[in-house]
Amino acid sequence: MNSASALKILVIDDNRVRVSIIEAGLRDAGYDQVTLVNDVAGIARRIQELEPDVIIIDLENPNRDMLEDMFQLSRAVKRPIAMFVDRSDSASIEAAVDAGVSAYVVDGLRKERVKPILDMAISRFNAFSRMERELEEARSELENRKLIERAKGILMKSRGLSEDGAYALLRKTAMNQNRKIAEIAQSLITAAGLLGPGGEE
């Protein structure tokens, strides 16, 4: 077993998008024995059948205590699995925990064979987090724009302002109160809602 592809890798992650991103990365790097699991039900049997060399799991997974106990007892696995810990490589461990991923490897597997897999998982986890953050920002940006549009509409109607005038008033209020325009818009919409009909459509 010298080639990279001979390593059997099991990825446990209930986030289907992220798990496929990791799988793609591993396959691109020449690991073609990758198994994905979204749900830990019956995982003991799966591990017994697969006998993976490396298990990658999302740090947030609530079943890690159960899995670690299983590895400890190693009733389900042929060879005991130990978390990838080489204390000399604490940077790698920190990077993994920072990224939100942890890995378990078959005891006796050499570090240099595991490291590229872990590094791959770390970079893919990080890429996924970035993507999520960007999506989240884009979503809230869109939300904010909608809020501001609605607040402008309310002001135009209730105060007879032009669209530009309404926006200028929102901006001025935000600056005076040292708050974001979207927050002012939200407050205005809420207040209009409370004041009942006539406030807004």
Next chain:
Amino acid sequence: MSVVERVTAGFLPLLDSAVLVTAREKGFAASEGIELVLIRENSWASIRDRLAVGHFDVAHVLAPMPIAFNLGLAPLAARTVVPMALGLGGNAITVSLDLWRSMRERGASESFEPASTGAALHDVIEDRARGDGERLRFAVVHPHSGHNYELRYWLAACGINPDTDVNIVIVPPPLMADALTSGRIDGYCVGEPWNTAAIAKGGGRIATIKAAIWKSSPEKVLGVSAAWAELHPQTLSALLRAVYRAAQWCADTANREELSALLAQPAYIGAPAEWLLPALSGRIATGDGSVISAPDFFLTYAKAATFPWKSHALWFYSQMVRWGQVNPSRANDAIAHETYRPDLYRAALKSLGAALPTANSKVEGALTRETPVGSAGASLILGPDGFFDGRVFDPDKLADYLVAQTAAR
């Protein structure tokens, strides 16, 4: 205070995170000049990992966990000290309605009494072994947990071998109730609100409680990164004072409703406030319509509930040895003994005039009733602190205890 020190703490969404949540939310940390950042986690493994890499300075941890870390029983664990406990009691053993019916038929007490419920369970297991022989499955939250050790202690004391007569599996606390109602497990030992959750869903009956198996027994502690503690002794002291005051606030019955509402929030436990009230009031709904009064079910402050007794650490260590998790040795005895740090507790709380026990260790089970004890500062009442089977744990006779327990397996 002019300088604000930031302290990051990991916690799991459990009732006994109460004192940490209170320390932050009721301003006890702030008034000690600490910005206490609380980060919720999903597993003890994550708490351990994030303590190890320095994400967390301190954490809400299972009382035996730091001992296991220091003994090298956990992957990726940093040296951890325990300068404070986060309460006494709080767990229960819940069984399925089917199993409860079988236990009742064999005379199980309805009032959580461990000897009677354990004897009934023993008879159920014997009858099953004669029948189709499928072993009962019990779940605990972690191998190095008070839950695992008290469940095993109860079973063994009632003549049930935890390793061969039943299966013990690990399930995360929030998933216990569902595992029980779906029939994947027959019973479990967990902290609140995850017993009450099963009762609320009509799927279980509380058979016995931690506070009856071992009275005044420790459950969660403040695990502190040893490296961080050495670098920040003043901040640690300030944190301990804040948590101590928070424990006092949590114990005041006038604050019960507010506390349950606070903990119920999605950022903390994220469960209905009414699930939190039984443990806080000591009025426990059993699951068959009755309510049993268990005033010591969960204590945050009374009876030195925050004091990190070395005898507690040594008892947990004795159970690790008993169940084959670690080999006994002089070196290991010392590691267990040194993990809990009442000296740090004393140093921090002296200035508050808090009730401080005069000893660091006690004979567990020596007190059969509430007893005023010698203390520095305010007066202090301890006990009862015994095991339900009447066995006494003298930390000075650890070797004898280990021998007696191994013989009893």
